[in-house]
Amino acid sequence: MLEMLKHDFLRHALAAAMIAGAxxxxxxxxxxxxxxxxxxxxxxxxxxAGVGLALLTGQSLLLGGTVAVFAGIFGFILMPQQERTVSRESLLGAAYALASALALLFVALSPVGEAHITSLLFGDLLAVGHGDMELLAAACLFVVFVHLFAYHAFVAVTVDPTFAHSVGVKERWVNLLFYLSLGALIGACIRAIGALVVFAFLVLPPIAGLIWAKRLQVAFGIAIAIALLSAVLGLWLSFAHDLPAGPSVVAVCGGLTFVAAVARWATNLRLR
Structure with missing residues (x-):
């Protein structure tokens, strides 16, 4: 671990993974x-897909990814709640499949070619520089600040929308703020750590936190701790065994979540 931290690019990669993961x-x-x-x-x-299009057209990768994510956010917000023939999940599935295909096609047609496909999907943590770090840190800190500021409203609307409405919380505006903050966070992280790593951090550590915690605050703490540990162990594994950084972080994150789930199951059996 100490040998890994001697290299500037690995320190940048670790900081980016920890900030984005948390x-x-x-x-x-x-x-x-x-x-x-x-x-x-x-x-x-x-x-x-937005990053791929930016590569193809020679535009800012951060701007391309962020604009695409916000377009998806507004599309989701405007999507009808109930449809008899086509559900929301079906439309999201179609968007996922189309975006995946377009991302690969845009990169393949761009001047950089197919060499950047793996970087687009899994991120290129080892290429994170000072400028990337500053933008990533600023965006992540801003989103976390928004969530801390609106914590009670977010929790009320998420856990019990009926109660939130009864005490005067404007559910529509709270939801809009939540989705905009989610879009800003994903847009900021996608260029640095890749689509797969973003999705893994967004889902795996929170699952472990919610499996173990009886209080929401504890679930947040466990999720963040697992994300940070995954970033450290994943990058160490990548450095020690010459493996791709992004997939290594995801593999460790998945492994820790699996261990947490099995440990919880074993604990429940013991208590019966």
Whole structure:
């Protein structure tokens, strides 16, 4: 571990993974509770498609990914709640499939070619520089600040919308703020760590946190801790065994979540 931290690019990669992982896992608790996991997957792929289009047209990668994610956010908000023939989940599935295909096609047609496809999907943590770090940190800190400021409103609307409405919480505006913050976070993280890593941090650590915690605050803490540990162990594994950084972080994150689920199941059996 000490040998790994001697290299500037690895320190940048570790900082980026930890900042993005902690922020995504924090917001991801709401994603799991709201049962909008597929929204997170679709937004991550839309961000990847936006980055691919930016590569093709020579535009800012951060701007391309962010614009695509926000387009997806507004599309989701405007999507009809109930349809007899085509459900929301079906439309999200179509968006996910189309965005995945477009992301690959845009990169394949761009001047950089297919060499950047893996980077687009899994991120290129080892290429994160000072400028990327500053933008990523600023965006993540801003989103976390918004969530801390609106914590009680977010929790009320997520856990008990009826109660939230009865005490005067404007559910529509709170939801709009939540989805905009989610879009801003995914848009900021997608360029640095890739679509797969974004989705993994958004889902896996929060699952572990909610499995173990009886209080929501504890679930946030566990999710963040697992994300941070995954970033550290994943990058160490990548450095020690010459493995791709993004997939290594995701594999460790999945492994820790699996261990947490099995440990919880074993604990429940012991208590019966």
């Amino acid at each position: 922020s995504l896992s924090f917001v991801g608790v709401y994603v799991i509770l709201r049962r909008i996991v597929f929204v997170g997957a679709a937004l991550a792929q839309l961000g990847a």
